[in-house]
Amino acid sequence: MNIAGFMKTSFVDYPGKIASVVFTQGCNLRCGYCHNLSLLDIDDASTSTVPEGILEFLFKRKGMIDAVVVSGGEPTLQRDLHDFIKELRTMNMLVKLDTNGTNPNVLRALIKDKLLDFIAMDLKAPLNKYEYITETSCLNLSSVLKSVEIIKRCGLAHEFRTTLCPELEVDDIPRIILDFDIANNYVVQRCRSTKLKKVPRNKQDLKRLTQWSNMNLPLSFRGFEVG
Numbered sequence: 001m002n003i004a005g006f007m008k009t010s011f012v013d014y015p016g017k018i019a020s021v022v023f024t025q026g027c028n029l030r031c032g033y034c035h036n037l038s039l040l041d042i043d044d045a046s047t048s049t050v051p052e053g054i055l056e057f058l059f060k061r062k063g064m065i066d067a068v069v070v071s072g073g074e075p076t077l078q079r080d081l082h083d084f085i086k087e088l089r090t091m092n093m094l095v096k097l098d099t100n101g102t103n104p105n106v107l108r109a110l111i112k113d114k115l116l117d118f119i120a121m122d123l124k125a126p127l128n129k130y131e132y133i134t135e136t137s138c139l140n141l142s143s144v145l146k147s148v149e150i151i152k153r154c155g156l157a158h159e160f161r162t163t164l165c166p167e168l169e170v171d172d173i174p175r176i177i178l179d180f181d182i183a184n185n186y187v188v189q190r191c192r193s194t195k196l197k198k199v200p201r202n203k204q205d206l207k208r209l210t211q212w213s214n215m216n217l218p219l220s221f222r223g224f225e226v227g
Helices: 051-060 081-090 104-112 127-134 141-153 172-179 203-214
Strands: 003-010 019-024 067-071 094-099 118-122 157-164 186-190 220-222
Touching: 003 051, 019 051, 051 081, 067 081, 081 094, 081 104, 094 104, 104 141, 118 141, 127 141, 141 157, 157 172
Parallel strands: 019 067, 067 094, 094 118, 118 157, 157 186, 186 220
Antiparallel strands: 003 019
């Protein structure tokens, strides 16, 4: 496991639980709004954190920490992910995985071995804009679609989420819902920044999102007030 960062305590990353957050190094997408730019290069070990140190910390705080969120970067790129989560399981930790859904076979194996309790998957854009938003050519969209179906059918707590970055139109949100056939557990997140600049959002856009929510489109909001 190439671990680039570790947050000892979080009250927001695992709903209703006190969690620690592990940030893995490396991602196969290049979204322009990413706020973890230092985690993109999979070969960068300059900020590497020793997994054994994290496991030791968690062992000493059994009963105080409820869960561990494995985030990134993209965790499913890590060869030792399976074994690392198994170690967390020996401490009876709940485990939440944050993923971009590009590695459905890894996701399926983790679910099969009952190593996950919660899955959060980013839906970057409507299918026709996916390569543009992720700045990644020749992206295998069938893998992303497979991951969505795996998560919807797995029986675990989960959410799908989209960051409303400047490159997305507000009309892209219902298109995402249709493209991925999302019936529930869909969150639209505020884009905090892009290229280190704060991103305002047109109030009219937010009003339209609220109207769609009131019309029973399966979406909720995170990070900004709508109304």
